[in-house]
Amino acid sequence: LSVAVSHYRFLNAGGEASREIMDFEWKSTSLGPIEEWPPVLKTTIALMLRSTFPKALAWGPEFITFHNDAFRPILGKKPPAIGKSFKEVWAEAWDKIGPIARDALAGESTFIENFPLAVNRDGSHEKAYFTFCYSPVLDADGAILGFMDTVVETTEMVEAQRRADVLNAELGHRIRNILALVGSIASQTLRSSDNLAEAESSLNHRLRALASVQDVLRTGSTSDAEVHGIVATALAPHALQDGRVTAEGPNVQLPEEKALALSLALNELVTNAIKYGALSNETGTVAIAWDVEGTEGQDFHLLWRESRGPAVTAPLKAGFGSRLIQNHVAKAFGGKAQITFETAGVTYEIIANGHETSL
């Protein structure tokens, strides 16, 4: 009895896979019963079973398959592979794997990272990625008897990298667009300012408005920002007294272009109010109210109303600031944007998509 048992000792402590090897009907295969297997096959199987790296062994000219427990997730829901031809197990990818297997049997090891394979593991084809090495298995005389496949599936890593690349490209695109926008704002601010000091101050405020939106933009394949965040970050740098400015409206998401335009507009308005309007005295107030219909803010309506400030006189010429808050915002929102210099106070209104009911 002890002699018979010793034939199987190489399968000890080999996990689930070793039981499968033990139970398989080997007699009907070209390998014959386990008792007759050559020592090199047993040694190689023992080595494989005790590895925590996923490993499979393809033995002989028929590529008879053995694998360890760690290899099982790579097989997915494929039928049991032990005892079958490696070629049959991976039939769907054999056109790609076959040449590498033949190289291994010719004595050449192959190491490939993130190799894409269309595999069928649960009844449907999927693209998966593997980092693996096929290495020949030699006996003591140097004869090649099979090959060992040591493999790590890298599908999740490759897909995560792909998502990161898409995000990176999107970010790169946005940075270039923003720099183009900054260039445009800078050149037009310089053109429309009376002196360098004024240009510097206006430019700084406008850049800060652009920068503040970046804090509230959520970036994915598209970007958007909440109106509350846009209003709060546009007003924050001015350290306004409590109660001087009220802001009321639903906290909806605006896509990036609208968020940038709104932030620039609010910056122009608040800067103007502090210099000449309702925030230039001790008593004036600003009420900002908005409403929205439609999921993408396409029916957005915003009203900025200044009151109890000094008497308003309309500026003599429309500068870049006024083009910015009217034409640019109108275009970004696909509607109208208008500033009105009434004696009692400045009002400014954005009406997107013909949504003209007043608040």
Added chain:
Amino acid sequence: MILLVEDDYLIAMQVEIALSEAGFELAGIAASADEAIEIAVAHHPALAIMDIRLAGKRDGIDAALELFRNHDIRCIFATAHSDPDTSKRAEPAQPLGWLQKPYTMASLVDEVQRALEELGRNRTQ
């Protein structure tokens, strides 16, 4: 006459100023592919300056392909896109040039001048 296809108002404004100061006449500013075709049909511009990401369903490459195939108008692409796939898609529209955002107004004017000379040479050949 030059057609400007750019959906960002501020950038369009800057380009418009730069081109008119350099003595070029603008056929119009389009924010979408459809608008670009409309203006091209109405004014027959010599070339178009084309952004790739536009408002609407079709992008600047779609617009450029239609401008070239149906109206014999070629484009200078002015865009933040720089990947090889994008330039490959644009190839059949026979681009006159590429400007990568952010570009200077001087480089834009130079590119337009160079492209007009190229078009002039092709016509006399």
